[in-house]
Amino acid sequence: MLHCLDQTVWLVPCYALLGSILVLPWSPAWGRNLGPRPTGYISILLTSLALLHSLLALSNLWHSEPKYIAWDWLNAANLNISLDLELSAVNVAALVLITGLNVLAQIYAVGYMEMDWGWARFFALLNLFQAGMCTLVLCNSLFFSYVVLEILTLGTYLLIGFWFNQSLVVTGARDAFLTKRIGDLILLMGVVALLPLAGTWNYTELAEWAETAVISHQTATILCLALIAGPLAKCAQFPLHLWLDEAMEGPMPATILRNTVVVSTGAWVLIKLQPVLMLSPVTNQVMIAIGAATAVGASLIAIAQVDIKRSLSYSVSAYMGLIFIAVGMGYTAIALKLLLIHALGMALLVMSIGGIVLNSISQDLRHYGGLWSRRPISGIAYLAGVASVVATPPLGAFWVLSEFTQELWLLRPGVATVIIFVNALTAFSMSREFCLIFGGKPKAMTVRSPEGLWALVMPMMILMGFVIHLPLLMGVMGLLPNWQDLNSVIAGVLVLSTLLGVGLTGGIYLNDAIKKPIVLPNPGIQDFFAYDFYTAQLYRVTIVFVVNLVSRLIAWFDRFIVDGLVNFVGLATVFSGQSLKYNVSGQGQFYILSILLGIALFCLLITSPYLLQ
Amino acid sequence: MQMQLEYFLLIAAALFCIGIYGLITSRNAVRVLMSIELLLNAVNINLIGFSNFLDPLGLRGQVFAIFVLTIAASEAAVGLAIILAIYRNRDTIDMEQFNLLKW
Numbered sequence: 001m002l003h004c005l006d007q008t009v010w011l012v013p014c015y016a017l018l019g020s021i022l023v024l025p026w027s028p029a030w031g032r033n034l035g036p037r038p039t040g041y042i043s044i045l046l047t048s049l050a051l052l053h054s055l056l057a058l059s060n061l062w063h064s065e066p067k068y069i070a071w072d073w074l075n076a077a078n079l080n081i082s083l084d085l086e087l088s089a090v091n092v093a094a095l096v097l098i099t100g101l102n103v104l105a106q107i108y109a110v111g112y113m114e115m116d117w118g119w120a121r122f123f124a125l126l127n128l129f130q131a132g133m134c135t136l137v138l139c140n141s142l143f144f145s146y147v148v149l150e151i152l153t154l155g156t157y158l159l160i161g162f163w164f165n166q167s168l169v170v171t172g173a174r175d176a177f178l179t180k181r182i183g184d185l186i187l188l189m190g191v192v193a194l195l196p197l198a199g200t201w202n203y204t205e206l207a208e209w210a211e212t213a214v215i216s217h218q219t220a221t222i223l224c225l226a227l228i229a230g231p232l233a234k235c236a237q238f239p240l241h242l243w244l245d246e247a248m249e250g251p252m253p254a255t256i257l258r259n260t261v262v263v264s265t266g267a268w269v270l271i272k273l274q275p276v277l278m279l280s281p282v283t284n285q286v287m288i289a290i291g292a293a294t295a296v297g298a299s300l301i302a303i304a305q306v307d308i309k310r311s312l313s314y315s316v317s318a319y320m321g322l323i324f325i326a327v328g329m330g331y332t333a334i335a336l337k338l339l340l341i342h343a344l345g346m347a348l349l350v351m352s353i354g355g356i357v358l359n360s361i362s363q364d365l366r367h368y369g370g371l372w373s374r375r376p377i378s379g380i381a382y383l384a385g386v387a388s389v390v391a392t393p394p395l396g397a398f399w400v401l402s403e404f405t406q407e408l409w410l411l412r413p414g415v416a417t418v419i420i421f422v423n424a425l426t427a428f429s430m431s432r433e434f435c436l437i438f439g440g441k442p443k444a445m446t447v448r449s450p451e452g453l454w455a456l457v458m459p460m461m462i463l464m465g466f467v468i469h470l471p472l473l474m475g476v477m478g479l480l481p482n483w484q485d486l487n488s489v490i491a492g493v494l495v496l497s498t499l500l501g502v503g504l505t506g507g508i509y510l511n512d513a514i515k516k517p518i519v520l521p522n523p524g525i526q527d528f529f530a531y532d533f534y535t536a537q538l539y540r541v542t543i544v545f546v547v548n549l550v551s552r553l554i555a556w557f558d559r560f561i562v563d564g565l566v567n568f569v570g571l572a573t574v575f576s577g578q579s580l581k582y583n584v585s586g587q588g589q590f591y592i593l594s595i596l597l598g599i600a601l602f603c604l605l606i607t608s609p610y611l612l613q
Numbered sequence: 614m615q616m617q618l619e620y621f622l623l624i625a626a627a628l629f630c631i632g633i634y635g636l637i638t639s640r641n642a643v644r645v646l647m648s649i650e651l652l653l654n655a656v657n658i659n660l661i662g663f664s665n666f667l668d669p670l671g672l673r674g675q676v677f678a679i680f681v682l683t684i685a686a687s688e689a690a691v692g693l694a695i696i697l698a699i700y701r702n703r704d705t706i707d708m709e710q711f712n713l714l715k716w
Contacts, residue, residue, distance in 0.1 A: 584714060585714070586712040586713065586714030587708070587709065587711075587712060588708070588711070589636065589637045589638075589639075589645070589708060590637075592636060592637055593637045596633060596637075
């Protein structure tokens with residue numbers, strides 16, 4: 001029985017897919033007198049089943065070799081596309097993470113979406129996300145990873161555009177779709193170009209091929225750059241990061257899922273592609289550069305935000321930047337661990353602030369204050385989230401970050417410094433949010449702010465328990481570095497950077513002597529970070545401007561030149577008919593003349609050879 | 614001066630051209646009919662000229678010419694009748710007034 005569970009773990013995506021279809025009858029247009037609530041219960045039930053299934057399968061698969069399953073999807077002339085699945089401990093652990101977070105997010109949504117009618121659409125989309133991500137982590141083929149990434153892009157569009165009567169939601173959903181689409185399309189170029197070179201899309205075979213592949217330097221560079229473009233957009237890396245900021249217009253429970261897991265789908269593909277990416281040293285440098293730039297830039301932007309959701313979303317970009325660095329340096333194990341820790345910590349942070357936004361209405365950090373005594377549970381959950389995301393010794397990220405920094409220290413001290421710096425900046429921005437929300441005196445928006453309903457608090461507490469136990473769990477599983485292997489200096493520097501960030505915010509934001517809101521001596525720099533390096537304007541004057549101009553030119557060309565040419569033929573025919581009819585003059589004598597002229601010309605034509613002689 | 618076939622043919626051609634000119638440019642319908650007669654006469658000159666120079670024994674051209682004369686007479690009769698019929702309706706025989714087509 002249990003053995004059968006790990007053989008059928010590929011059914012896990014199907015639960016969610018079934019769920020997304022089953023909830024549709026409760027959509028307001030169909031079930032006019034049904035009400036929205038059963039959709040949530042069905043979704044939670046099915047997701048829990050999926051979680052249970054994956055957990056049981058994980059316990060079976062933990063120490064076993066990876067199993068591979070393949071179905072033929074398409075057999076055309078010379079093309080054989082098979083749906084390859086890999087059932088290994090890592091993949092099933094990712095399934096557990098996804099389904100577990102989705103169960104929590106859905107219970108959370110039952111509380112959060114209380115006053116909303118659109119549950120059917122919402123839960124159908126959450127389930128679609130879950131199905132897509134479960135398929136992505138199971139499938140062992142680049143082609144199907146691409147297929148799922150595109151489905152997830154569509155899912156993102158629909159989920160961000162959930163409350164579509166708000167204009168910012170519509171533009172945000174548009175930007176999220178187009179930005180991710182661009183990345184996906186360039187990824188498709190890479191996917192298509194890879195097949196003639198490697199002859200396969202199977203990740204395992206790609207890794208084998210990459211070990212011995214002999215391809216020119218230039219080909220490898222272009223190919224690998226195309227392959228990282230998809231994850232680049234998915235993970236909201238510079239310069240394709242604006243969509244994640246605008247995606248914060250979507251519902252909060254969806255944000256839990258997106259900030260933690262959906263952005264990680266790009267990183268997952270990146271990690272899977274790491275053997276291929278190793279073919280091109282240039283691409284690795286580019287990945288490290290992009291990751292470092294995003295990590296530092298996005299952390300700085302996060303510090304300058306006044307919107308609590310957006311502030312966290314830039315921290316997500318920053319952490320994905322660290323994962324880019326890790327993959328660029330070839331540390332896939334560290335990248336995977338970082339993904340796990342970041343997903344759990346960030347989910348906890350988003351859940352905590354979601355409850356606060358729900359009861360305090362405002363998302364503006366300047367309107368918050370003094371919630372610590374009123375909302376201790378949210379506050380503790382937030383602190384636990386911060387502690388697990390930045391390097392705080394007993395909790396998750398400390399181990400991975402110090403392992404990572406230690407590895408990098410000898411190879412690339414500059415990059416290691418970036419990681420320490422980003423850790424300090426993230427500690428600063430996250431504890432700044434904590435101080436602004438929970439510290440200080442209550443303000444008008446937070447004078448009466450009760451702790452959330454059980455449906456909001458329970459998943460948060462469960463997740464917090466999990467986050468706190470994560471180092472123990474990872475220790476049991478042997479995922480943590482040994483205490484002896486840790487370089488105490490580097491670990492100390494990391495902890496010091498965290499303390500520095502936290503202490504600085506405490507000193508600034510909990511100190512009434514400093515006037516709030518804080519204005520830097522140079523407001524230009526403050527605005528520069530607060531407005532996200534003016535990325536929206538940058539898009540508008542570069543890509544959007546060029547595409548818009550070219551579209552208008554082409555439309556004009558179509559309308560006037562191409563259409564005009566065809567219309568001119570018609571017009572010329574009509575005009576010539578109109579004018580040539582005057583040849584029928586109505587005069588008999590004129591007809592005789594034309595007959596004679598015709599005969600004369602004809603005779604001339606016939607006799608011309610003789611006449612010319 | 615020796616009479617040659619070419620002279621007759623040239624005379625006939627000249628007469629034909631004059632007839633054509635009259636046929637196209639006359640505004641009076643009767644002059645159009647008269648021009649047609651000129652054309653037929655030019656044809657007759659051709660027929661008789663060829664008959665005399667190329668077929669002096671057979672006289673076939675001359676028989677043709679008699680036929681043409683006959684037909685010309687009857688055609689003139691029909692043509693005059695048509696003109697008379699038009700004149701009764703339109704009170705004119707100006708060729709440029711017989712214009713029922715609209716542009």
